Amino acid sequence: MSEAASSSLLVVGSVAFDTVETRAAKRVEVLGGAASYCAVAAGFLTPAPVRLVGVVGDDFPAEHTALLEQQRVDLAGLERVAGRTFRWSGIYSPDFMTRTTLDTQLNVFQDFRPKLPATWGASDYLFLANIDPTLQLSVLEQAARPKFVACDTMNFWISGKRPELVRLLKRVDLLLLNDEEARQLSGEANLPAAARAIRAMGPHAVVIKRGDAGALLFHEAGVFSAPAFPIENVVDPTGAGDSFAGGFMGWLARTGNTTPETIRTAMILGSVLASFCVEDFSLDRFRRLDLSEIRERFTAFADLVHFEKIKI
Amino acid sequence: MSEAASSSLLVVGSVAFDTVETRAAKRVEVLGGAASYCAVAAGFLTPAPVRLVGVVGDDFPAEHTALLEQQRVDLAGLERVAGRTFRWSGIYSPDFMTRTTLDTQLNVFQDFRPKLPATWGASDYLFLANIDPTLQLSVLEQAARPKFVACDTMNFWISGKRPELVRLLKRVDLLLLNDEEARQLSGEANLPAAARAIRAMGPHAVVIKRGDAGALLFHEAGVFSAPAFPIENVVDPTGAGDSFAGGFMGWLARTGNTTPETIRTAMILGSVLASFCVEDFSLDRFRRLDLSEIRERFTAFADLVHFEKIKI
Numbered sequence: 001m002s003e004a005a006s007s008s009l010l011v012v013g014s015v016a017f018d019t020v021e022t023r024a025a026k027r028v029e030v031l032g033g034a035a036s037y038c039a040v041a042a043g044f045l046t047p048a049p050v051r052l053v054g055v056v057g058d059d060f061p062a063e064h065t066a067l068l069e070q071q072r073v074d075l076a077g078l079e080r081v082a083g084r085t086f087r088w089s090g091i092y093s094p095d096f097m098t099r100t101t102l103d104t105q106l107n108v109f110q111d112f113r114p115k116l117p118a119t120w121g122a123s124d125y126l127f128l129a130n131i132d133p134t135l136q137l138s139v140l141e142q143a144a145r146p147k148f149v150a151c152d153t154m155n156f157w158i159s160g161k162r163p164e165l166v167r168l169l170k171r172v173d174l175l176l177l178n179d180e181e182a183r184q185l186s187g188e189a190n191l192p193a194a195a196r197a198i199r200a201m202g203p204h205a206v207v208i209k210r211g212d213a214g215a216l217l218f219h220e221a222g223v224f225s226a227p228a229f230p231i232e233n234v235v236d237p238t239g240a241g242d243s244f245a246g247g248f249m250g251w252l253a254r255t256g257n258t259t260p261e262t263i264r265t266a267m268i269l270g271s272v273l274a275s276f277c278v279e280d281f282s283l284d285r286f287r288r289l290d291l292s293e294i295r296e297r298f299t300a301f302a303d304l305v306h307f308e309k310i311k312i
Numbered sequence: 313m314s315e316a317a318s319s320s321l322l323v324v325g326s327v328a329f330d331t332v333e334t335r336a337a338k339r340v341e342v343l344g345g346a347a348s349y350c351a352v353a354a355g356f357l358t359p360a361p362v363r364l365v366g367v368v369g370d371d372f373p374a375e376h377t378a379l380l381e382q383q384r385v386d387l388a389g390l391e392r393v394a395g396r397t398f399r400w401s402g403i404y405s406p407d408f409m410t411r412t413t414l415d416t417q418l419n420v421f422q423d424f425r426p427k428l429p430a431t432w433g434a435s436d437y438l439f440l441a442n443i444d445p446t447l448q449l450s451v452l453e454q455a456a457r458p459k460f461v462a463c464d465t466m467n468f469w470i471s472g473k474r475p476e477l478v479r480l481l482k483r484v485d486l487l488l489l490n491d492e493e494a495r496q497l498s499g500e501a502n503l504p505a506a507a508r509a510i511r512a513m514g515p516h517a518v519v520i521k522r523g524d525a526g527a528l529l530f531h532e533a534g535v536f537s538a539p540a541f542p543i544e545n546v547v548d549p550t551g552a553g554d555s556f557a558g559g560f561m562g563w564l565a566r567t568g569n570t571t572p573e574t575i576r577t578a579m580i581l582g583s584v585l586a587s588f589c590v591e592d593f594s595l596d597r598f599r600r601l602d603l604s605e606i607r608e609r610f611t612a613f614a615d616l617v618h619f620e621k622i623k624i
Contacts, residue, residue: 045624094501095495095501095502096501096502097501183407189406189407189408189409190407190408190544190546191524191542192542192543192544193544196544210525212503213522213525213526214525214526214537214539216542222615223542223616224616224617224618224619225526225539225542225616225617227526227537227539227617228537230503230504230528230535230537231504232502232504232505232508234502261619261620264618264619264620265619265620265622267619268619291624294624295624298622298624302619302621303534304535304536304537305536305537305539305617306536306576307536307573307576307577307579307580307614308573308576308577309614310577310610312357312603312606312607312610
């Protein structure tokens, strides 16, 4: 088996039409969804096209399918069913501190039951984006010995499907969530304490995303702090967390290993992809992104936290 | 002039009795005040004892004077006047997210007019802790060609004494403030934009403190992100920002230079001292702190943000 074939990344989650308003502008029914952001971000790094499992309605245009494929996303697992695609609409406060959901229409996503194409069961890296933990578990049932499984979740499942989520957590290597979700899941206000409690629930590693304050990784090798890149012209933060997951998982799939050093680097590549994501609406920044820019920003991250050793 | 004599640090600000309640416990009338925290933190690093300019009442006990002197603080500029020492009282929410001031009694601090002992006018490094900008300006009038001046401020002065603050900012090298204050002063919600606006008001450098999300430095050499050290058992965050300032200024005074590299290292030493400060009430953690622990935590900070260069 070649190196590329042994480092396949599969992403399960939503593909959606987003209507978003920020201080910069408003966009109506643009391509969004956690799986779209994650897969496209990962595709910059993975050796093979990223396998996307999701569902869209018959209103999903060929233009979007073409864009995803062009961005190295394999759509063999993207089901198309009769009905309308998942729609989400939201507005950000001018300072981007709060986001208000105006409308959520699950549409075809309501009855989504992830089905992995036969050959995809052997995928090595799995990312279970934020969906019902019962569905996340069903993906694991269809997967044969993945090397590394990461998942996301949200407040809605933490309060509404806690037993299912707890069952899922026993079977994943890494949980990615934001600071509020970490506090809610663990009952601990202090983030290192929250991470300790969550790791005791199953995942060897926990990544706590803090928006423009960066992300923290807690794992067996200690703690790692990834800064957020200071972006002066934020256009739309939608998808930043999913782009982080994409950069992160994409790097694991590329290197084919999950050593503590690799996971630290994956944190930075996650931050790099997230920092590009917020510079435009939808996947627009990714459409004009190339590897040289990723390389440059990685170097800028290294500079952002660089300081010299001292003698005291 | 010897190296030590050319690197003197002078700190002006409050010395107080704090009554503090946190989830850990309650402490009544313990030693506090911005100048106390800053000077004691700096004293671990400075070549000479830190010069403190402040005022206390006749209720200030010899025990506190002895403690400060033992911690390498020179009290020749600490005025003692008839009346009661400044008192502050506050309570932190269990998650340390919010702090409520219960009582403020300015007492002798109300009429504080900083007076520098004759030989202290030639101090090289000045830190003007958070006091009325008119008083901060009066210190500059008494100082002869300092190498580097940094100041702190707060919402009260930003709204109430803006013209005086603006005048002060034209004469300082660095402004240290928290994220909310940076937004208030600049009118910009985005932190890089806020820093740009503040730098246009005078200071070459701006440090934006973000509590447990670390601190950002914006200066002519770009941006530097200092993480906060993840502390699981936070006891009392009071004085963390002032301890940061102390570690920061202490390192400048120790090295005797203010190159971009030195300022980055100063950011980390500020974070190191702040991380110790929160581990106990008042100055208690500093009383049992030694240089080897500072050295160890500096190394831990380096590890916290370390990641390897990559080839993509």
